[in-house]
Amino acid sequence: MWLKLVVFVAILAFLAPKIFVWYFSITIDKPKGDYDFIVVGAGASGSVVASRLSEVSTERVLLLEAGEEDLPNPLIHVPLFVTFLQHGKFDWEYKTEPLNNAGFALTNQVSYWPRGKVLGGSTSINYLVYARGTKSDFDSWDSLGAPGWSYQDVLPFFKKSENMLDPDLAKTAHHGTGGPLNVSLSYKHKILNWFIRAANEIGIASFDYNRPDGKGVSPIQSTSTNGKRTSAADAFLRPVARRKNFDIVCGAHVKRVVIETQSDGSKKAVGVEVVKNEESFIVKSKKEVILSGGAIGSPQILMLSGIGPKEHLKEMKIEVMKDSPGVGSNLQDHFVIPAGFHSFNTDMHDQVITPDVLSLSNIASYLFHGSGSLTTTGLDALGFAKVLSDDKHDWPNIHFYLHAIMWKPQIPDQTEVLMSLFNFKKEAVDDLIKEAHAINSDHTSDFTIMVGLAHPYSSGSIKLRSSNYLDHPIIDPSYLSDTRDVTTLVGGLRLIKKFEDAEISKAMGIKMYMVMNNCTSLHGTSTDAYYECVARSAGITEYHPCCTAKMGKDPMAVADARLRVHGISGLRVADASIMPHLTTANTQAPCYMIGEKAAHMIKQDWGLI
Numbered sequence: 381m382w383l384k385l386v387v388f389v390a391i392l393a394f395l396a397p398k399i400f401v402w403y404f405s406i407t408i409d410k411p412k413g414d415y416d417f418i419v420v421g422a423g424a425s426g427s428v429v430a431s432r433l434s435e436v437s438t439e440r441v442l443l444l445e446a447g448e449e450d451l452p453n454p455l456i457h458v459p460l461f462v463t464f465l466q467h468g469k470f471d472w473e474y475k476t477e478p479l480n481n482a483g484f485a486l487t488n489q490v491s492y493w494p495r496g497k498v499l500g501g502s503t504s505i506n507y508l509v510y511a512r513g514t515k516s517d518f519d520s521w522d523s524l525g526a527p528g529w530s531y532q533d534v535l536p537f538f539k540k541s542e543n544m545l546d547p548d549l550a551k552t553a554h555h556g557t558g559g560p561l562n563v564s565l566s567y568k569h570k571i572l573n574w575f576i577r578a579a580n581e582i583g584i585a586s587f588d589y590n591r592p593d594g595k596g597v598s599p600i601q602s603t604s605t606n607g608k609r610t611s612a613a614d615a616f617l618r619p620v621a622r623r624k625n626f627d628i629v630c631g632a633h634v635k636r637v638v639i640e641t642q643s644d645g646s647k648k649a650v651g652v653e654v655v656k657n658e659e660s661f662i663v664k665s666k667k668e669v670i671l672s673g674g675a676i677g678s679p680q681i682l683m684l685s686g687i688g689p690k691e692h693l694k695e696m697k698i699e700v701m702k703d704s705p706g707v708g709s710n711l712q713d714h715f716v717i718p719a720g721f722h723s724f725n726t727d728m729h730d731q732v733i734t735p736d737v738l739s740l741s742n743i744a745s746y747l748f749h750g751s752g753s754l755t756t757t758g759l760d761a762l763g764f765a766k767v768l769s770d771d772k773h774d775w776p777n778i779h780f781y782l783h784a785i786m787w788k789p790q791i792p793d794q795t796e797v798l799m800s801l802f803n804f805k806k807e808a809v810d811d812l813i814k815e816a817h818a819i820n821s822d823h824t825s826d827f828t829i830m831v832g833l834a835h836p837y838s839s840g841s842i843k844l845r846s847s848n849y850l851d852h853p854i855i856d857p858s859y860l861s862d863t864r865d866v867t868t869l870v871g872g873l874r875l876i877k878k879f880e881d882a883e884i885s886k887a888m889g890i891k892m893y894m895v896m897n898n899c900t901s902l903h904g905t906s907t908d909a910y911y912e913c914v915a916r917s918a919g920i921t922e923y924h925p926c927c928t929a930k931m932g933k934d935p936m937a938v939a940d941a942r943l944r945v946h947g948i949s950g951l952r953v954a955d956a957s958i959m960p961h962l963t964t965a966n967t968q969a970p971c972y973m974i975g976e977k978a979a980h981m982i983k984q985d986w987g988l989i
């Protein structure tokens with residue numbers, strides 16, 4: 381009897397993972413023959429492109445993803461666990477070169493740049509904020525040599541993707557319903573009421589930040605369904621992956637695009653070289669290859685394929701297929717400064733996410749009602765403002781977030797987390813703890829407001845480290861190399877400091893503190909030099925790299941406004957790289973839109989609609 385039971389359990393233990401994979405998996409092991417379209421990278425844009433192209437049943441579509449499949453996994457799908465997704469198998473784990481003008485509180489002045497390496501790409505590891513940017517962003521793209529990308533042109537594609545679940549927002553003209561991507565209002569911690577009221581008091585009005593215009597403040601709209609992350613894979617791949625004309629292969633690292641010289645001397649993309657399980661093979665495309673590897677992956681693949689700045693390719697000993705000086709240049713990223721706040725009068729335990737969040741009642745409310753703190757990444761609200769700027773555009777130049785997580789620096793784990801997520805130096809975190817001790821005996825930071833540059837003037841570059849596809853490229857974001865960005869951030873930090881002055885803040889005893897790298901001892905606490913020191917020390921990536929293969933008409937443009945790579949037929953880029961410049965807000969919503977618009981243009985160009 382016991383023996384039978386042991387054998388039964390052993391068989392079950394052996395079979396269960398296989399049954400799980402068989403039931404949930406939507407991928408196949410290897411490509412099957414040639415395809416009409418090959419899409420590289422299953423992130424925000426690539427998932428949409430592949431999904432939409434495969435709607436045409438006559439076309440064979442292949443989606444190749446270097447990372448593994450995102451089988452149901454609490455780490456991915458429970459929003460609060462977002463920080464556990466970094467530094468693991470779902471993350472490319474990029475690092476920048478040492479920064480020259482920022483990062484003084486970072487170990488070796490190096491910024492840690494996670495990117496999703498998994499089905500769903502960065503949407504499987506991101507913070508879920510769904511924010512599109514302003515009308516001016518897209519009108520500016522259009523005027524910079526990308527006709528067809530004005531706000532009026534792109535709005536239908538934002539709406540096509542979206543299924544806005546909030547009934548009030550769903551009624552507005554600019555939101556979409558019925559698209560594959562669920563967007564909902566995130567769970568609201570009580571501290572949100574303070575934040576919105578304080579913002580209103582200091583002159584920042586409430587509004588829907590996805591309206592075309594604007595400055596104001598609003599609760600977060602997030603890409604989630606009943607408290608569960610909705611990634612690009614959940615929204616665009618899982619529901620359609622069993623289409624007969626659609627194959628998805630994971631663990632497939634694309635080394636390069638295969639380019640042939642035609643009889644008339646022109647160059648054409650005819651497929652890709654892929655490495656899976658250490659085996660290298662070529663897959664042929666009959667119509668097009670679409671690169672959606674993201675702002676780091678796509679320029680890297682382009683350069684490895686011989687498309688890039690001639691001198692750099694020669695230096696890397698790569699045969700030049702097309703001298704394209706813009707590949708890898710124009711790297712832009714939002715750069716954000718965390719500012720800690722503390723409340724002296726109010727018990728924060730029911731106001732924000734506290735370290736005891738994994739209580740039975742919280743877990744039960746998550747499992748049974750899809751509500752509570754586990755449904756959020758901690759980001760509760762997002763605001764936009766314009767501070768001291770001679771910027772001619774109408775767009776906001778800073779954005780700021782309420783991060784409703786109580787940070788208790790005296791808990792060693794949390795110190796480790798800060799060091800590992802952002803590469804902060806131990807001394808910098810220790811500085812902060814010391815100052816927090818001095819400010820209040822409980823030495824906790826109850827929550828954080830983060831303020832970031834919406835439209836940085838500084839831009840950097842991505843270059844190959846070598847011709848080996850496995851080597852991470854050289855990433856130089858050049859944060860704060862343009863002093864106008866410092867001026868804007870000083871203005872932004874001063875604006876955030878004003879939150880203290882609101883009557884509601886005084887009633888709750890809310891105070892800001894922000895100490896980094898001896899800024900206080902060097903510069904006091906209220907001078908511009910102090911705020912500049914904080915910005916240059918504590919600033920970190922907001923995870924929004926883009927623009928490294930921009931579309932346009934000027935000599936630095938890599939693709940035209942239909943995303944066709946200049947000088948190589950049968951090849952497009954569709955992802956964050958093609959943006960001419962950053963949008964005011966977060967980048968996933970624009971990347972979903974780019975995927976929708978790219979698929980539409982490809983279908984038009986091949987007479988498929």
Ligand SMILES: Cc1cc2nc3c(=O)[nH]c(=O)nc-3n(C[C@H](O)[C@H](O)[C@H](O)COP(=O)(O)OP(=O)(O)OC[C@H]3O[C@@H](n4cnc5c(N)ncnc54)[C@H](O)[C@@H]3O)c2cc1C
Binds near residue numbers: 424425923966969
């Ligand atoms: C930690 C984090 C938090 C973020 N938070 C937010 C947020 O809250 N809101 C927001 O709007 N944005 C956020 N972002 C940014 C947002 O997720 C990205 O801007 C967006 O996903 C970019 O879309 P993409 O298609 O350009 O690239 P990605 O989504 O990164 O997809 C690129 C895909 O290509 C694959 N790939 C790359 N190279 C190769 C290769 N050689 N072969 C095969 N496959 C390859 C990658 O593995 C990846 O799956 C965050 C990003 C990160 C990393």
